[in-house]
Structure formats: C-alpha cells, structure tokens
Amino acid sequence: MRRIISATVLNESGVLNRLTGLLTKRQFNIENITVGHTEDPAVSKVTLTVWVEDDRKAEQLVKQLHKQINILKVRDLTNMALVSRELALIKVLTTPDTRSEIKMLIEPFRATVLDVSLENVTLEVTGDSEKIDALIELLRPYGIKEISRTGLTAIPRGTQKKVLELHPYSIM
Numbered sequence: 001m002r003r004i005i006s007a008t009v010l011n012e013s014g015v016l017n018r019l020t021g022l023l024t025k026r027q028f029n030i031e032n033i034t035v036g037h038t039e040d041p042a043v044s045k046v047t048l049t050v051w052v053e054d055d056r057k058a059e060q061l062v063k064q065l066h067k068q069i070n071i072l073k074v075r076d077l078t079n080m081a082l083v084s085r086e087l088a089l090i091k092v093l094t095t096p097d098t099r100s101e102i103k104m105l106i107e108p109f110r111a112t113v114l115d116v117s118l119e120n121v122t123l124e125v126t127g128d129s130e131k132i133d134a135l136i137e138l139l140r141p142y143g144i145k146e147i148s149r150t151g152l153t154a155i156p157r158g159t160q161k162k163v164l165e166l167h168p169y170s171i172m
Helices: 015-025 055-066 099-109 129-142
Strands: 002-010 029-037 043-051 071-076 082-093 112-116 120-127 144-149 153-156
Touching: 002 015, 002 055, 002 153, 015 029, 015 043, 015 055, 055 071, 082 129, 099 112, 099 120, 099 129, 120 129, 129 144
Parallel strands: none
Antiparallel strands: 002 043, 002 071, 029 043, 082 120, 082 144, 082 153, 112 120
C-alpha cells in the first residue's frame, strides 16, 4: 500500500543520506522523495511516498524515523485531508502547424508554455499524478523529447475532520 510520510528535518549535510539509508536497510521501497526549505532556513521538509506491505509496517517506519537524531517531526499523511501536487516539465516535438494544436490541448490542464524553439516546446504542468499522466498520454502522438517530474509534495489541509465524528440526532 502507498503511504505518504512527511518529515521535518534539520537542514544539515548527510540527513537525507541517513534517512534513505534507513529505508533501504529496512527494505522499504521509496516511490519518490521531495525535499525543500521551510519557513525556517535551518529546517527542511521531506515528503516520501513509500510502498509498504501493511499498516504495521507503516507504523514501524514512522517509529524508526522518529528515532533519528536530525529528524524533528514525522507524520503519516496518508489518511489525512491533504493539499498535494507534483510538477512536470515536458518537452514536446513541434512544427509550426502543431504548435497551436498543442496550445489548445494543454489549456484544460492549466499547463504553461515555458519555452518555444523551432523544433519543440517546453511545458510546465502541476497537479496530481493522474492529471500529469493524462497530459503526457495526450502529448505522446506529437513526440515527447524529454520529461522531468518532481514527485509528490504534500501538506495537510488547515482543518482535519475526525474519522468517527458523530452528530447527535433525535427522533421526534
């Protein structure tokens, strides 16, 4: 099962290496990993998408990450309400005749043209993986020259509803 794990870490040399080493040692398969600075320059946020066998293994993973020295906070975001995105840069082969077709094709995906040359255009698209995959499939007939994807990054939404939130009802 796919799990999305967020770790707040000290922005120091070797932290990412130790984190990925721990996952490799415990035989967790990392689907993707993104790292970036936070509002504090001394702290970075790591978002991991990991495949685990079951909930027990996911719990073990979170506990192992908590034990690491340079990791400040670990959260399993999998069952939370999230805002999540992935970024893709796609270089598509074009001719003067196909440029307008491609421009119209990418419009519903809210993709942006970043660069145009005689032979190709470079596009930027953000969204969930399924959206990006769908755009890539639509662009394949034109000829994709290159793709670069960031992987998933996520943050919990501002309010989280409890799973078992019960509302009182009366029958009258």
